[in-house]
Amino acid sequence: xxxxxxxxxxxxxxxxxxxxxxxxxxxxxxxxxxxxxxxxxxxxxxxxxxxxxxxxxxxxxxxxxxxxxxxxxxxxxxxxxxxxxxxxxxxxxxxxxxxxxxxxxxxxxxxxxxxxxxxxxxxxxxxxxxxxxxxxxxxxxxxxxxxxxxxxxxxxxxxxxxxxxxxxxxxxxxxxxxxxxxxxxxxxxxxxxxxxxxxxxxxxxxxxxxxxxxxxxxxxxxxxxxxxxxxxxxxxxxxxxxxxxxxxxxxxxxxxxxxxxxxxxxxxxxxxxxxxxxxxxxxxxxxxxxxxxxxxxxxxxxxxxxxxxxxxxxxxxxxxxxxxxxxxxxxxxxxxxxxxxxxxxxxxxxxxxxxxxxxxxxxxxxxxxxxxxxxxxxxxxxxxxxxxxxxxxxxxxxxxxxxxxxxxxxxxxxxxxxxxxxxxxxxxxxxxxxxxxxxxxxxxxxxxxxxxxxxxxxxxxxxxxxxxxxxxxxxxxx
Amino acid sequence: xxxxxxxxxxxxxxxxxxxxxxxxxxxxxxxxxxxxxxxxxxxxxxxxxxxxxxxxxxxxxxxxxxxxxxxxxxxxxxxxxxxxxxxxxxxxxxxxxxxxxxxxxxxxxxxxxxxxxxxxxxxxxxxxxxxxxxxxxxxxxxxxxxxxxxxxxxxxxxxxxxxxxxxxxxxxxxxxxxxxxxxxxxxxxxxxxxxxxxxxxxxxxxxxxxxxxxxxxxxxxxxxxxxxxxxxxxxxxxxxxxxxxxxxxxxxxxxxxxxxxxxxx
Ligand SMILES: Nc1ncnc2c1ncn2[C@@H]1O[C@H](COP(=O)(O)OP(=O)(O)O)[C@@H](O)[C@H]1O
Ligand SMILES: [Mg+2]
Numbered sequence: 032x033x034x035x036x037x038x039x040x041x042x043x044x045x046x047x048x049x050x051x052x053x054x055x056x057x058x059x060x061x062x063x064x065x066x067x068x069x070x071x072x073x074x075x076x077x078x079x080x081x082x083x084x085x086x087x088x089x090x091x092x093x094x095x096x097x098x099x100x101x102x103x104x105x106x107x108x109x110x111x112x113x114x115x116x117x118x119x120x121x122x123x124x125x126x127x128x129x130x131x132x133x134x135x136x137x138x139x140x141x142x143x144x145x146x147x148x149x150x151x152x153x154x155x156x157x158x159x160x161x162x163x164x165x166x167x168x169x170x171x172x173x174x175x176x177x178x179x180x181x182x183x184x185x186x187x188x189x190x191x192x193x194x195x196x197x198x199x200x201x202x203x204x205x206x207x208x209x210x211x212x213x214x215x216x217x218x219x220x221x222x223x224x225x226x227x228x229x230x231x232x233x234x235x236x237x238x239x240x241x242x243x244x245x246x247x248x249x250x251x252x253x254x255x256x257x258x259x260x261x262x263x264x265x266x267x268x269x270x271x272x273x274x275x276x277x278x279x280x281x282x283x284x285x286x287x288x289x290x291x292x293x294x295x296x297x298x299x300x301x302x303x304x305x306x307x308x309x310x311x312x313x314x315x316x317x318x319x320x321x322x323x324x325x326x327x328x329x330x331x332x333x334x335x336x337x338x339x340x341x342x343x344x345x346x347x348x349x350x351x352x353x354x355x356x357x358x359x360x361x362x363x364x365x366x367x368x369x370x371x372x373x374x375x376x377x378x379x380x381x382x383x384x385x386x387x388x389x390x391x392x393x394x395x396x397x398x399x400x401x402x403x404x405x406x407x408x409x410x411x412x413x414x415x416x417x418x419x420x421x422x423x424x425x426x427x428x429x430x431x432x433x434x435x436x437x438x439x440x441x442x443x444x445x446x447x448x449x450x451x452x453x454x455x456x457x458x459x460x461x462x463x464x465x466x467x468x469x470x471x472x473x474x475x476x477x478x479x480x481x482x483x484x485x486x487x488x489x490x491x492x493x494x495x496x497x498x499x500x501x502x503x504x505x506x507x508x509x
Numbered sequence: 510x511x512x513x514x515x516x517x518x519x520x521x522x523x524x525x526x527x528x529x530x531x532x533x534x535x536x537x538x539x540x541x542x543x544x545x546x547x548x549x550x551x552x553x554x555x556x557x558x559x560x561x562x563x564x565x566x567x568x569x570x571x572x573x574x575x576x577x578x579x580x581x582x583x584x585x586x587x588x589x590x591x592x593x594x595x596x597x598x599x600x601x602x603x604x605x606x607x608x609x610x611x612x613x614x615x616x617x618x619x620x621x622x623x624x625x626x627x628x629x630x631x632x633x634x635x636x637x638x639x640x641x642x643x644x645x646x647x648x649x650x651x652x653x654x655x656x657x658x659x660x661x662x663x664x665x666x667x668x669x670x671x672x673x674x675x676x677x678x679x680x681x682x683x684x685x686x687x688x689x690x691x692x693x694x695x696x697x698x699x700x701x702x703x704x705x706x707x708x709x710x711x712x713x714x715x716x717x718x719x720x721x722x723x724x725x726x727x728x729x730x731x732x733x734x735x736x737x738x739x740x741x742x743x744x745x746x747x748x749x750x751x752x753x754x755x756x757x758x759x760x761x762x763x764x765x766x767x768x769x770x771x772x773x774x
């Protein structure tokens with residue numbers, strides 16, 4: 032839950048600080064020179080520079096995708112600064128200096144006191160020694176041979192692993208945003224679970240704290256070797272602000288024989304104001320390769336933030352008997368737009384996939400599910416079950432479902448179900464008549480609707496996600 | 510159950526109300542005291558459900574004139590959920606389905622909300638489970654209904670029982686039962702009526718909206734009102750229901766030529 036709100040509290044205009052001139056920011060724009068600068072600043076090996084340059088080459092020849100069901104003004108890629116040196120975090124002296132709006136949000140979400148301070152960037156070493164917590168945590172993981180660190184650190188300490196796996200699931204030229212990310216990524220997480228190791232705890236980005244802000248182009252790589260398993264938690268329920276509008280992350284997962292990776296996300300990027308002004312564009316490429324026999328990749332996401340979400344966590348089911356899962360809740364309100372879904376690519380025999388997608392739209396928002404199920408000729412006895420349910424709150428929002436199904440093997444069985452429902456005035460009135468207020472009523476209805484997805488989340492995360500959803504939809508009904 | 514030291518629970522005066530700009534209630538008066546059971550009868554479309562929903566505060570209905578005092582309070586000052594917590598209970602004519610929300614969770618939340626409002630003890634899931642099962646016995650309901658979604662896939666009769674179960678849990682001051690008898694077979698009617706009878710006492714009051722006399726064989730009212738075109742046009746003792754059954758609604762209008770004759774039941 033770490034690298035989150037510092038940007039908010041550091042926003043000079045908001046708090047009336049004077050903007051300091053940063054000495055270590057690259058000039059705006061993207062060219063080969065800038066990429067060389069990034070790579071040398073980070074002290075990267077030659078092959079990684081080559082990787083970046085190749086991605087840049089591809090990117091130049093690509094154009095921004097137009098097919099998604101979202102609208103936004105054209106992004107000027109030459110007006111972005113692609114590198115700034117990690118800055119020490121500015122600490123606030125006490126909770127009194129924190130934006131009251133932010134405190135109210137913490138209150139609503141029930142974020143524990145010590146975390147509130149940490150998230151808000153207050154110097155809390157007395158209350159909560161985050162450094163020592165993170166250290167203990169790292170030591171525990173190291174005992175069983177797990178590597179969990181920032182990807183920049185891993186490039187220095189385990190270059191052979193990065194070289195072997197980076198870009199193997201999401202190739203440098205995979206899509207426009209992935210190519211951009213591959214060219215300019217500055218940081219992200221690296222996680223390696225060696226053969227036979229079951230990770231003893233959920234790995235959370237929260238514990239990768241006190242590293243720098245990961246920036247707009249985050250890169251994550253997770254590898255589970257034979258028989259290994261890990262549950263990884265990304266993001267947090269506290270709102271995440273950033274002055275950078277465009278975020279284009281890449282996440283790659285690789286599961287070898289009998290390995291299992293469960294990746295859970297709660298995304299709460301700043302969505303803009305009620306009129307849709309501001310807000311993050313979240314254009315993410317997430318893909319898992321179920322490479323080995325009996326391997327399993329499971330994506331669970333709760334998407335609540337961002338002005339625009341463009342995201343399709345996918346599974347390539349190559350290993351025989353491998354399993355892919357996608358559980359998603361996408362909430363949009365006000366003028367948010369989300370185009371999200373998954374791709375299940377069945378290549379191996381007896382591969383199975385499950386897609387459960389729930390979208391909740393309120394206000395003037397628009398939510399689309401876009402999913403591809405492809406059964407390759409080699410995928411004997413492949414199975415897919417997809418279920419896409421949409422819930423509408425009010426009359427001004429919209430929901431769409433775009434399922435693409437490509438079956439190239441007759442033994443495959445593919446099922447798709449879809450439904451659309453509304454929270455009606457009479458349903459709410461029924462709750463009211465029994466003494467239950469609007470907030471609790473909506474939360475009950477929504478939780479019922481999202482049950483199958485929340486069940487997939489680790490307990491604590493599920494509780495937080497539940498609160499977050501009610502919070503997001505507050506005032507949109509009743 | 511009219512008694513000497515009863516107090517006025519509900520006082521409706523000159524109530525006018527619109528829905529979608531059309532006037533449905535046109536000057537309704539009604540006084541209900543503690544310990545009393547009132548039956549409101551009338552043809553379809555006369556405004557009985559409209560009146561019931563206005564008492565509960567349904568947002569679709571616009572009150573244009575008149576007053577309602579509930580328990581010495583101006584009812585219009587209270588939001589729908591506040592009315593419920595203050596003891597207004599409506600058993601809906603058509604209880605709505607709420608997919609995905611487990612009945613037991615819903616019931617417990619409603620119960621605890623009302624309990625805490627009254628300064629009484631809330632129950633945890635286990636305690637509540639015991640408690641609600643006892644109440645279900647009274648209505649001969651299968652406990653399986655606890656695990657299902659609220660009203661989802663319930664038969665008409667099962668929905669009505671679920672309504673009375675909620676009445677049993679919330680112990681209202683004023684219960685309005687809107688055609689709770691319709692859709693019930695004779696056994697179910699007896700069970701539900703029996704449940705309601707056990708819940709009425711000298712401190713609360715009940716308004717039974719019904720179409721038929723037969724419910725009133727089981728729940729004996731102190732007053733029977735006849736509603737027509739948004740007003741109560743006749744009030745009498747329980748024998749009125751029997752006469753209505755025998756003669757039809759136009760019998761009431763025989764001495765009132767300003768109204769067109771009603772349709773026979
Ligand atoms: N939500 C509504 N929208 C439009 N008309 C309504 C609505 N509710 C009730 N009405 C109309 O009001 C009149 C009274 O209806 P109602 O109160 O349901 O009668 P009853 O319960 O006595 O059968 C009917 O003509 C009905 O069509
Ligand atoms: Mg009616």
